[in-house]
Amino acid sequence: MKVLIVGGGGREHAIAVSMKKSKRVDELYCVPGNAGIAQIAECEPSIGVMEFDKVIAYAKEKKVDLVFVAPDDPLVGGLVDVLEAEGFRVFGPRKNAAILEGSKAFSKDLMKKYNIPTAAYETFDNPEEALKYLETAEMPIVLKADGLALGKGVLICNTLEEAKAGVKEIMMDKHFGSAGNRMVIEEFMTGREVSVLSFVDGKTIKPMTSAQDHKRAKDGDQGLNTGGMGNFSPSPFYTKEVDEFCKKYIYQPTVDAMAAEGREFKGVIFFGLMLTPKGPRVLEYNARFGDPEAQVVLCRMKNDIMDVIDACIDGTLDKIDLQFEDNAAVCVVLASDGYPVSYEKGFEITGLENFEGKEDYYCFHAGSKFDDKGRIVTNGGRVLGVTAKGATLKEARAKAYEATEWVEFKNKYMRHDIGKAIDEA
Ligand code: AMP
Numbered sequence: 035m036k037v038l039i040v041g042g043g044g045r046e047h048a049i050a051v052s053m054k055k056s057k058r059v060d061e062l063y064c065v066p067g068n069a070g071i072a073q074i075a076e077c078e079p080s081i082g083v084m085e086f087d088k089v090i091a092y093a094k095e096k097k098v099d100l101v102f103v104a105p106d107d108p109l110v111g112g113l114v115d116v117l118e119a120e121g122f123r124v125f126g127p128r129k130n131a132a133i134l135e136g137s138k139a140f141s142k143d144l145m146k147k148y149n150i151p152t153a154a155y156e157t158f159d160n161p162e163e164a165l166k167y168l169e170t171a172e173m174p175i176v177l178k179a180d181g182l183a184l185g186k187g188v189l190i191c192n193t194l195e196e197a198k199a200g201v202k203e204i205m206m207d208k209h210f211g212s213a214g215n216r217m218v219i220e221e222f223m224t225g226r227e228v229s230v231l232s233f234v235d236g237k238t239i240k241p242m243t244s245a246q247d248h249k250r251a252k253d254g255d256q257g258l259n260t261g262g263m264g265n266f267s268p269s270p271f272y273t274k275e276v277d278e279f280c281k282k283y284i285y286q287p288t289v290d291a292m293a294a295e296g297r298e299f300k301g302v303i304f305f306g307l308m309l310t311p312k313g314p315r316v317l318e319y320n321a322r323f324g325d326p327e328a329q330v331v332l333c334r335m336k337n338d339i340m341d342v343i344d345a346c347i348d349g350t351l352d353k354i355d356l357q358f359e360d361n362a363a364v365c366v367v368l369a370s371d372g373y374p375v376s377y378e379k380g381f382e383i384t385g386l387e388n389f390e391g392k393e394d395y396y397c398f399h400a401g402s403k404f405d406d407k408g409r410i411v412t413n414g415g416r417v418l419g420v421t422a423k424g425a426t427l428k429e430a431r432a433k434a435y436e437a438t439e440w441v442e443f444k445n446k447y448m449r450h451d452i453g454k455a456i457d458e459a
């Protein structure tokens with residue numbers, strides 16, 4: 035098979051590594067890709083994920099048999115639909131299903147209608163009503179821009195003043211652009227967060243192993259929200275009881291609700307969960323693999339990823355016995371200092387060869403490229419996802435942090451407490 039991956043971050047590198055392991059994949063392509071993905075796939079850095087016409091032309095030129103659309107923007111924008119209209123076989127939800135991630139108002143209304151446990155909320159189309167509502171609301175409170183905002187459109191406000199300023203930021207000053215045309219205001223919940231990714235074929239859902247993200251930029255969960263600074267899998271807090279509850283009241287009901295709405299979901303649903311004192315609640319849905327969740331989950335998957343992808347597309351996921359290794363993985367993101375606000379890029383990355391031939395160690399590239407001298411240089415806020423597997427979470431963490439020393443670039447920055455929660459388990 036010839037396969038094209040759309041995307042160019044650490045998640046796509048992890049997907050590419052999984053596909054490369056499959057006996058069924060002969061040729062791998064990626065747009066735009068990055069310098070890491072380019073070691074195992076033919077990349078075309080000049081094509082952006084939102085340049086649908088160019089993606090289609092490239093897929094035609096390479097005569098690919100399957101396209102895997104990985105990032106949120108093209109999924110929500112309908113790239114799957116236009117590729118299918120051109121006759122391609124595609125993995126990922128269509129536009130009418132990707133709205134599960136594309137609109138928080140949609141996902142909250144869906145959960146309310148189908149009794150899927152989540153925080154209480156109200157939706158607002160105009161700031162005056164939102165401000166009026168806040169006057170009598172309990173603090174802290176959570177404000178969410180309706181649309182996609184790089185994972186940053188969520189504000190947790192401790193006081194009425196903060197909340198009012200948040201409404202202004204989202205709806206009036208349009209800090210997150212048109213994502214803030216509507217807003218969800220929801221109840222603040224407490225508890226541990228867990229991410230569960232799952233394969234879905236329209237009717238059957240098969241959850242993968244659990245993971246836990248670290249969204250804030252600085253140690254101790256301080257600093258700004260980022261795309262994710264590292265994570266681990268599995269989460270020791272995701273117990274058998276939690277799993278059973280979620281399967282019964284969250285996972286299958288979500289898939290059934292989407293089907294009942296005429297929005298059959300095929301692809302990956304990412305459940306962002308909070309384990310509250312009252313039980314698991316949905317924080318958010320994503321319509322794709324997480325980044326860096328894919329890095330710690332896929333490296334532990336035993337199945338041939340192409341078999342699972344085919345089953346999702348063909349509606350035969352019930353026949354797949356999804357299996358994960360009985361071990362653990364930790365991913366530490368090496369970022370450019372200053373991320374997620376402002377940072378320099380273009381610095382040479384050295385030491386990448388240290389990962390060669392080392393079993394259980396992975397260096398997934400998130401933001402890297404070749405410069406005009408052919409050197410691999412930094413090209414983004416998140417640069418590398420250094421990942422290691424171990425028999426236990428503690429071992430995986432020790433190995434991942436050991437490996438963070440193998441690579442260098444000028445403004446390398448990382449959190450030092452990824453997986454610290456394991457100590458409390
Ligand atoms: P989201 O993009 O919806 O996952 O939100 C980003 C982060 O904000 C989550 O990972 C949580 O840490 C936090 N968050 C979102 N919604 C709530 C809520 N209702 N209560 C408490 N924290 C929340």
Ligand code: GLY
Nearest residue numbers: 261262324325326
């Ligand atoms: N790591 C969180 C996400 O991919 O949205």
